[in-house]
Amino acid sequence: MKNPFLPILCFSTMLNFTNASAGEVPDTTSLTPAVQKLSRAVTFETVSTVNKDDFRYEEFLKLHDYLEQAFPLLHDRLQKTVINEYSLLFTWQGNNPDLKPILLSAHLDVVPVEKASEDDWKEHPYKGIIKEGYVWGRGTMDDKYRVIAMMEAVEQQLEQGYAPDRTIYLAFGHDEEVGGYAGAGKINEYLEEQGVQLEAIFDEGLAVAEDVVPGLKDPVALIGTAAKGNINLKLTVQGVGGHSSAPPKETPIYVLSRALTRLHNKPFKPRMIPTTKETLNTLAGELGGKYKFAMRHYGLFKGKVLKMLAKDQATNALIRTIMSPTVMEAGEKYNVLPREASAIVNIRILNGEDRESVIAHVRKVVRDERVNVEVHGVYTPPSQITETNTAVYKALKASIHETYPGVMVVPALFPGSSDAKHYTNLTDNIFRFAPQVVNRENAKLVHNANERMSVEGFHQAITFYDSLIRNTCGLVETDALVQQEEEEGGLGVTGE
Numbered sequence: 076m077k078n079p080f081l082p083i084l085c086f087s088t089m090l091n092f093t094n095a096s097a098g099e100v101p102d103t104t105s106l107t108p109a110v111q112k113l114s115r116a117v118t119f120e121t122v123s124t125v126n127k128d129d130f131r132y133e134e135f136l137k138l139h140d141y142l143e144q145a146f147p148l149l150h151d152r153l154q155k156t157v158i159n160e161y162s163l164l165f166t167w168q169g170n171n172p173d174l175k176p177i178l179l180s181a182h183l184d185v186v187p188v189e190k191a192s193e194d195d196w197k198e199h200p201y202k203g204i205i206k207e208g209y210v211w212g213r214g215t216m217d218d219k220y221r222v223i224a225m226m227e228a229v230e231q232q233l234e235q236g237y238a239p240d241r242t243i244y245l246a247f248g249h250d251e252e253v254g255g256y257a258g259a260g261k262i263n264e265y266l267e268e269q270g271v272q273l274e275a276i277f278d279e280g281l282a283v284a285e286d287v288v289p290g291l292k293d294p295v296a297l298i299g300t301a302a303k304g305n306i307n308l309k310l311t312v313q314g315v316g317g318h319s320s321a322p323p324k325e326t327p328i329y330v331l332s333r334a335l336t337r338l339h340n341k342p343f344k345p346r347m348i349p350t351t352k353e354t355l356n357t358l359a360g361e362l363g364g365k366y367k368f369a370m371r372h373y374g375l376f377k378g379k380v381l382k383m384l385a386k387d388q389a390t391n392a393l394i395r396t397i398m399s400p401t402v403m404e405a406g407e408k409y410n411v412l413p414r415e416a417s418a419i420v421n422i423r424i425l426n427g428e429d430r431e432s433v434i435a436h437v438r439k440v441v442r443d444e445r446v447n448v449e450v451h452g453v454y455t456p457p458s459q460i461t462e463t464n465t466a467v468y469k470a471l472k473a474s475i476h477e478t479y480p481g482v483m484v485v486p487a488l489f490p491g492s493s494d495a496k497h498y499t500n501l502t503d504n505i506f507r508f509a510p511q512v513v514n515r516e517n518a519k520l521v522h523n524a525n526e527r528m529s530v531e532g533f534h535q536a537i538t539f540y541d542s543l544i545r546n547t548c549g550l551v552e553t554d555a556l557v558q559q560e561e562e563e564g565g566l567g568v569t570g571e
């Protein structure tokens with residue numbers, strides 16, 4: 076069986092997505108104040124660096140000041156809380172205190188411009204150049220456009236006199252690109268101290284994918300309703316050292332290599348999690364024919380479907396916990412046996428497993444007491460799986476349809492990581508979806524040279540957040556949506 080899902084699922088291996096639909100030159104009327112604001116936001120070099128001391132924190136403070144100037148109504152009417160000096164949390168109090176708030180998450184920081192790529196930029200990465208229908212620069216696709224789009228949507232709603240029933244948080248971390256512990260992590264602590272429980276969180280993640288599934292002409296909006304976990308295991312083997320002319324039978328390098336080979340030969344078992352099954356069900360329904368048949372009778376074709384998905388590295392990552400050795404250390408001199416050999420194995424954990432089960436698997440497969448296995452660094456557990464038969468999912472779906480008419484909406488596993496991982500104690504409803512249209516070309520620009528956002532795509536992002544706020548935070552809207560679904564005969568999420 077050919078794997079028709081492959082192209083679309085390849086997209087989900089990327090961390091972030093971008094929009095840049097083939098651009099015509101815009102007329103100047105498209106240079107709205109909102110676009111100018113995005114352009115200005117790019118000029119602050121809010122770069123995340125692995126070493127905390129290398130952050131240029133004054134750039135974050137300048138960005139804060141600029142936002143205050145650019146969104147006066149928002150600053151006047153929402154409560155602003157500065158968290159850990161450089162992250163921002165805005166609270167828009169809703170009219171009905173019985174409703175749980177929603178949280179819109181985005182980040183103020185950007186990845187650095189690599190020295191090697193400096194010459195490849197056609198426009199300066201920090202000048203916010205607007206040209207040929209695009210805003211150019213670092214952060215235009217990841218993630219300043221979302222910060223500005225959310226704020227602009229709120230600013231316009233305030234101008235129009237809109238008042239939400241539900242409380243809305245805008246949470247902007249300042250170090251997402253290096254883990255988010257100082258930003259979103261601290262925002263989460265603050266909210267937890269306040270006893271906040273949320274209805275839902277909307278963060279970056281997957282996006283609207285265009286032209287990726289053969290046989291499907293409509294674009295597909297992929298919503299990350301689950302995210303894999305992450306852990307690094309350090310495997311260490313000790314030896315006695317000595318001269319290489321008379322080595323013992325098994326040296327540390329040999330023992331370690333055999334351990335890694337065993338892990339390679341015994342991967343985790345393939346497993347279909349509910350999210351991926353939902354993805355395939357939805358797509359198969361649209362593709363029809365044998366795919367639909369296979370997914371209808373999944374019990375019967377389980378082996379075949381899993382085998383098909385396992386064939387490619389992108390889809391293989393969706394059906395199992397994946398282990399990759401990423402760092403090895405041993406030896407310094409050609410003729411000296413190392414006293415120690417070690418390797419880091421990076422493991423992306425499929426939902427349903429955890430730190431303990433992963434370590435147990437590794438120890439069992441390595442089956443050598445000389446190999447010490449320990450956790451190295453931070454462990455991020457796999458996320459909860461977000462339900463899709465809820466009013467809030469339907470509201471999100473409606474907003475996607477309002478913004479991108481004709482798209483299919485498909486829940487999917489997000490194999491990357493974002494600030495959402497810090498908020499998992501506040502709600503089970505986490506949606507990882509960036510309002511952007513991606514294709515094979517523009518997806519490459521994220522974290523890369525010539526990052527740019529189309530003016531049209533940016534305006535769609537504002538439309539999306541305007542709609543999302545209204546659909547999730549006005550009781551009337553949410554009720555109407557549920558009613559509409561019921562009248563339409565309870566359109567299941569897999570039945571589209």
Ligand SMILES: [Zn+2]
Pocket residue numbers: 091182217218251279
């Ligand atoms: Zn991002």
